[in-house]
Every structure is written in C-alpha cells, then in structure tokens.
Amino acid sequence: MNQHARPVKIVMIEDDEGHARLIEKNIRRAGVNNEILPFANGTEALAYLLGPDGSGEVSSGRQLLVLLDLNLPDMTGIDILERLKSNPHTRRAPVVVLTTTDDAREIQRCYDLGANVYITKPVNYEGFAHAIRQLGLFFAVMQVPEAD
Amino acid sequence: MPISKLAVIRSTIAAFLIGLAALGAIVATTFWLVSETGTYTRLSMAIRLQRAALVDLRILLQDTETGQRGFLLTGEETYLAPYDEARRRLAAQIELVRTRLAGVPEDTAAVARVVEIISGKLTEMQQTIELVQAGRRDEALAIVRTDRGRVLMEEARRLFESMVANAEQRIADSVARQQATIKWLYWVTLLGALVIVAVVAGATWMAVVYTRQLVAAQREVEALAAGLEERVRERTADLGRANEEIQRFAYIVTHDLRAPLVNIMGFTSELEASLASIRAWFDKAGVPADDPIAEDARLAAVEDAPEALGFIRSSTRKMDGLINAILKLSREGRRTLRPERIDLGALFEAAADSIRHQVVEAGGEIEIAPGLPTVVSDRLALEQVFGNLLDNAVKYRSPERPIRIRVGARSEPGQRLVVEVEDNGRGIAAHDHDRVFDLFRRSGTQDQPGEGIGLAHVRAMVRNLGGDITLASQLGRGTTMKVDLPRDLRKSLRSAGVNAREPARETSQNRDDRG
Numbered sequence: 020m021n022q023h024a025r026p027v028k029i030v031m032i033e034d035d036e037g038h039a040r041l042i043e044k045n046i047r048r049a050g051v052n053n054e055i056l057p058f059a060n061g062t063e064a065l066a067y068l069l070g071p072d073g074s075g076e077v078s079s080g081r082q083l084l085v086l087l088d089l090n091l092p093d094m095t096g097i098d099i100l101e102r103l104k105s106n107p108h109t110r111r112a113p114v115v116v117l118t119t120t121d122d123a124r125e126i127q128r129c130y131d132l133g134a135n136v137y138i139t140k141p142v143n144y145e146g147f148a149h150a151i152r153q154l155g156l157f158f159a160v161m162q163v164p165e166a167d
Numbered sequence: 168m169p170i171s172k173l174a175v176i177r178s179t180i181a182a183f184l185i186g187l188a189a190l191g192a193i194v195a196t197t198f199w200l201v202s203e204t205g206t207y208t209r210l211s212m213a214i215r216l217q218r219a220a221l222v223d224l225r226i227l228l229q230d231t232e233t234g235q236r237g238f239l240l241t242g243e244e245t246y247l248a249p250y251d252e253a254r255r256r257l258a259a260q261i262e263l264v265r266t267r268l269a270g271v272p273e274d275t276a277a278v279a280r281v282v283e284i285i286s287g288k289l290t291e292m293q294q295t296i297e298l299v300q301a302g303r304r305d306e307a308l309a310i311v312r313t314d315r316g317r318v319l320m321e322e323a324r325r326l327f328e329s330m331v332a333n334a335e336q337r338i339a340d341s342v343a344r345q346q347a348t349i350k351w352l353y354w355v356t357l358l359g360a361l362v363i364v365a366v367v368a369g370a371t372w373m374a375v376v377y378t379r380q381l382v383a384a385q386r387e388v389e390a391l392a393a394g395l396e397e398r399v400r401e402r403t404a405d406l407g408r409a410n411e412e413i414q415r416f417a418y419i420v421t422h423d424l425r426a427p428l429v430n431i432m433g434f435t436s437e438l439e440a441s442l443a444s445i446r447a448w449f450d451k452a453g454v455p456a457d458d459p460i461a462e463d464a465r466l467a468a469v470e471d472a473p474e475a476l477g478f479i480r481s482s483t484r485k486m487d488g489l490i491n492a493i494l495k496l497s498r499e500g501r502r503t504l505r506p507e508r509i510d511l512g513a514l515f516e517a518a519a520d521s522i523r524h525q526v527v528e529a530g531g532e533i534e535i536a537p538g539l540p541t542v543v544s545d546r547l548a549l550e551q552v553f554g555n556l557l558d559n560a561v562k563y564r565s566p567e568r569p570i571r572i573r574v575g576a577r578s579e580p581g582q583r584l585v586v587e588v589e590d591n592g593r594g595i596a597a598h599d600h601d602r603v604f605d606l607f608r609r610s611g612t613q614d615q616p617g618e619g620i621g622l623a624h625v626r627a628m629v630r631n632l633g634g635d636i637t638l639a640s641q642l643g644r645g646t647t648m649k650v651d652l653p654r655d656l657r658k659s660l661r662s663a664g665v666n667a668r669e670p671a672r673e674t675s676q677n678r679d680d681r682g
Contacts, residue, residue: 035426
C-alpha cells in the first residue's frame with residue numbers, strides 16, 4: 020500500500036464480532052499494519068464514509084479500502100455498495116465484498132454495482148485464515164487512490 | 168320449479184300422443200260423416216223416388232177415373248183416350264211402386280191394399296164403360312151410384328196421402344240425423360282443436376321452461392368451471408409461494424447457521440494455536456516436582472483441552488456437513504430448470520461409463536434396455552438423479568453375488584414416463600422404504616461412507632422436475648428405483664405456473680430475525 024503518502028485506512032463493515040476479530044488477526048498476520056476501522060452496522064459505516072449529511076465530502080482526500088459483509092442487521096451490504104459506488108467522492112475506493120453468501124446471482128450483482136473483489140468466507144478455518152492472509156498480501160501491494 | 172329431463176321427455180311424448188289422438192278423432196269423425204252423408208243422400212233419393220212413384224200411380228188412377236167420367240157423361244170415344252192410356256201404364260207403375268217400396272215394411276200393407284183398390288176400381292170402371300158402349304147407360308150410372316167406386320177412390324186417396332206423408336217423414340228424419348252427425352263433427356272438431364292447441368301450448372311452455380333451465384344450468388356450470396380454474400390457479404400459486412418460502416427459509420437458515428460456525432471453528436483453531444504455545448512452554452520449562460497445580464495445568468494443556476477441542480472440531484465439521492447438505496437441497500430447489508431434449512439411452516450410457524470399471528472388476532454387468540425414449544427435461548438434474556441411483560446400486564451391492572444392474576423405461580398415461588433402475592444388491596427393509604428418502608437417514612448396515620443425503624437430494628430433484636420417486640425392494644434380493652417423470656418438463660412447468668424462479672434474496676427483513 021501507498022505507505023509514503025497518507026496511510027490507507029481499512030474500513031471493515033462486519034456485524035459479527037467474531038468474524039471481525041478473525042479477519043483482523045489474519046490481516047495482521049499477513050503483515051498489514053494499516054489502521055482498521057470496524058463497524059458493526061451499516062448506518063454507522065455510512066455515517067463515517069459519507070458523513071452525517073450523506074454527501075461523501077468527508078471522505079475527500081482520504082485513502083480508503085472497504086471490507087464489506089453483505090449480511091448486516093440494518094441494511095444489506097449491497098445497499099452500502101450502491102451508495103459508495105454512486106458517490107463521486109467514494110466511488111474509486113476499492114471495495115472487497117467478504118461474505119458467506121456464494122449465490123452466483125448475488126456475486127454478479129455485486130460486480131455489476133462496482134465491487135472490486137468478491138470473496139466467499141470459507142467455513143473451515145484453515146481456508147478462512149488462508150483467504151484473509153492472501154487478501155492481506157494483496158492489500159500490501161495494491162495502490163489505493165486518493166478520494167476526490 | 169325445476170323440471171327433470173325425464174319429465175320433459177315423458178310429457179313431450181304424452182302431449183304428442185294426445186295431439187295425435189285428437190287429430191285421429193277429428194279425421195275419423197269426418198270420415199264417418201262423409202260416409203253417413205252418402206248413406207243419407209242415397210236414402211233420401213230412394214225415398215223421393217218412392218214418393219214420385221206413389222204420386223204418379225195416384226195421377227194415373229185419377230186419369231183413368233177422369234177418362235171414365237168423361238166417357239160416361241158424353242159417350243164419346245175420344246174421352247176414353249186418357250183412360251186407355253192410363254190403364255195401359257198402370258200395371259207397370261204398380262210394379263214400379265212395389266219394387267221401390269219393397270224396403271219399406273210399414274207401407275207393405277198399404278201398397279197391397281192400394282193394388283186391390285185399383286184392381287177393384289178398374290173392374291168397376293171397365294164394367295161401366297162396357298155397359299155404356301153396349302148402350303146400357305142407365306145400368307152404368309146405377310153402378311156409379313152405388314158409390315162403391317167413390318168409396319174405393321177415397322180410400323185410395325187416403326192411403327196415398329198417408330204413404331206420401333210417411334215418405335216425407337222419413338226424408339225429414341234422415342235430414343235430422345244428418346244434422347245431428349254434422350253437430351257431432353262440429354263438437355268433435357272443436358274439442359279436438361282445443362285439445363291440440365292446449366297440448367301444443369303445454370309442450371311449448373314446457374320446452375321454453377326447460378330450455379331456460381338448461382341455459383341457466385349451463386351458465387352456472389360455466390361460472391363454476393371458471394371459478395374452479397381460478398381456484399386451482401390460486402392454489403397452485405399458493406403452493407408455489409409456500410414452496411419458495413420453505414426453500415428461502417432453508418437457504419437463509421443454513422446461511423445464518425454458517426456464520427457462527429465460522430467463529431466456532433475459527434476460535435477453536437486460535438485456541439489450539441494458543442494451546443500449542445502453552446505446551447511448548449511446559450516442554451521447555453518443565454513442571455516443578457512438588458507443584459500439583461502446575462502438573463494439573465500441564466495435563467489440561469496437553470490432554471484435556473486438546474481432547475475437548477478435538478470434539479468441538481469434529482462436531483463442528485459434522486454440523487458443517489449437515490448445513491451444506493441442506494444448502495445443497497435448497498439450492499437445487501431454487502435452481503432455474505433448463506428443459507432440453509435428452510436421449511435417455513445416451514444419458515444412461517454416459518452414467519454407466521463412470522461406474523463400469525467398478526462393476527466389471529466385481530464380475531458384474533450393467534444392462535441398459537435398448538430404445539430408451541427421449542424426454543424434454545433438465546439435463547443436469549437427470550444426470551445427477553440417475554448417476555446417484557447407479558452409484559447407490561454399486562455401493563450397496565450384495566457381497567454374495569456378482570452385481571447386475573438393469574435400466575428400463577415404460578410409458579404411462581398422461582404423457583409420463585417411468586424409468587426403472589433395478590439391482591440385485593442387498594435391498595432395503597420394508598420399514599425403511601420411505602425413510603431412505605429423508606434427509607440424513609440411511610438404511611441397513613452402516614458400512615459405507617455417506618451422510619444420508621443422496622436419496623433426499625434425488626427426491627428433491629425429481630420432484631422439482633415435476634416427478635416422483637418410489638422404490639420396490641426386498642431385503643437381500645435387490646432394489647428397483649422407479650422414477651416417474653413428465654415426458655415434457657415445459658408443459659408441467661407451465662401448468663404449475665413456476666417457470667423461472669427468482670433467487671432468494673437476502674433482504675434486510677429476513678436479516679432481522681438474527682439474534
């Protein structure tokens with residue numbers, strides 16, 4: 020990640036605290052030390068990403084990477100994806116959908132809406148840990164653009 | 168009041184018969200009258216001839232008397248001409264009267280008497296004429312003065328009058344009888360016409376009422392049929408919705424069960440990792456000999472905790488397997504079917520190829536009946552269904568004999584096809600015939616790996632294709648699986664009204680149920 024400019028923040032929207040913890044642990048194990056901001060519901064996450072007024076201007080100048088679960092208590096991750104990708108300030112932020120759903124239509128829909136990566140959480144832990152660590156390695160090399 | 172069909176037929180026939188009878192009566196009466204009229208006419212004619220004959224006879228008799236009187240008065244032969252003329256014709260006329268009045272018994276006596284009188288009178292007149300011709304005029308007048316001729320003549324006149332009156336009376340009677348007949352005809356015709364009109368009116372009324380009833384009944388039937396179709400559609404849609412709801416439910420539940428399972432498995436692994444470092448520390452530092460607490464801690468780290476974690480792990484793995492099975496079932500139910508023309512023979516050959524080496528190794532054989540039909544169905548589902556059945560046949564073969572698998576098909580009414588997969592394997596006990604199709608249920612000796620998912624999955628797929636699966640089996644003898652399928656999936660999909668299904672969307676509403 021672009022370590023020299025402003026540090027990239029990882030916004031993790033995940034309602035299951037256990038999952039959040041496991042994801043964080045495994046990303047750290049991959050050597051990613053960026054700040055991880057966890058949100059347990061969609062409303063708070065959107066408030067952070069788009070600001071209280073919903074304009075998205077708060078994200079201007081931020082470098083964000085969004086880890087998104089689709090199953091949230093107050094809205095679906097697809098709603099959040101749609102809002103982020105249709106907002107001029109956040110639309111370039113990479114969004115990684117990380118969820119248990121492996122329905123083909125759901126996956127298509129997320130990519131149609133502009134998701135950058137879609138990962139199904141493997142149920143067995145070895146697979147899960149491996150996938151997250153791979154993702155962490157991926158984060159380490161990817162360029163994240165600065166929001167307008 | 169509703170009229171039954173039988174009543175209509177009965178009353179129509181009755182009306183027809185009554186009308187026919189009335190018409191028949193009219194016609195019969197008319198014929199009778201015509202013949203009667205002929206009879207009366209002939210009778211009147213005869214009576215008139217009788218009367219004429221009588222009158223002529225009287226005139227002839229009077230003519231003879233007139234001629235005799237003139238001759239007696241004048242003595243001239245010229246006056247005798249009418250007498251001679253009449254006398255000459257009398258005999259024939261008498262014969263005529265006799266003949267004509269032969270059929271009138273009441274006048275027979277009078278006729279006989281008249282003939283006697285004429286005879287007597289003629290004798291008297293001839294006597295007087297002959298006396299005058301002989302110049303004995305006084306004697307002749309004396310005979311006349313005896314009044315015998317006059318008396319005879321008056322009697323004859325009375326008899327004639329009586330007979331003519333009789334004849335006239337008979338004519339009057341005949342006319343009266345004819346009148347009576349005509350009156351009869353009049354009434355019979357009138358009554359018959361009334362009956363016919365009444366019958367026709369009744370039949371018409373009945374026909375109208377019955378037709379109205381029929382029309383009303385037909386409308387009712389149409390309305391009911393339309394309502395029934397509508398209800399069937401509603402019910403089918405309800406069933407489709409209920410089915411979709413169950414599948415969505417299964418899908419969501421399994422998904423939601425997975426999330427905590429990820430945590431359990433994840434943190435179990437984390438715990439194991441932590442335990443490993445504790446164990447490493449114990450290995451390195453060792454346990455002080457006089458410290459029972461440290462020894463307990465070592466045992467916990469080395470034995471108890473790994474054992475507990477092992478159970479947690481195996482249980483979660485099992486649970487994961489079950490959840491995956493349910494997920495697979497619900498996903499199969501939600502899959503959009505793609506009907507296409509499939510040659511069952513080719514499909515079975517391909518399925519048999521994948522198990523053939525196993526069968527041949529065991530010295531067995533697979534026999535696929537030639538000429539298996541083609542069906543329009545979902546290829547993937549059929550491949551899975553029949554592949555699974557063939558796998559089971561191999562998997563649960565009997566160790567006592569070489570395996571034999573036979574595949575056949577037969578048509579059933581209603582555009583259906585029954586495919587049979589028969590084996591000589593170990594069979595399924597009768598009490599398990601239904602159970603084997605249930606999820607996570609298995610039958611017989613549990614010597615083969617498996618979770619009891621295969622046949623449940625097969626049944627879900629077959630039902631999704633609009634079919635059903637049953638089995639016939641004898642323990643220790645073999646099993647026949649019977650898959651009943653529609654020949655054309657498109658038709659059964661259309662009638663069920665569920666062609667393409669929307670995937671179950673995980674919306675925020677069904678997320679709310681989560682704890």
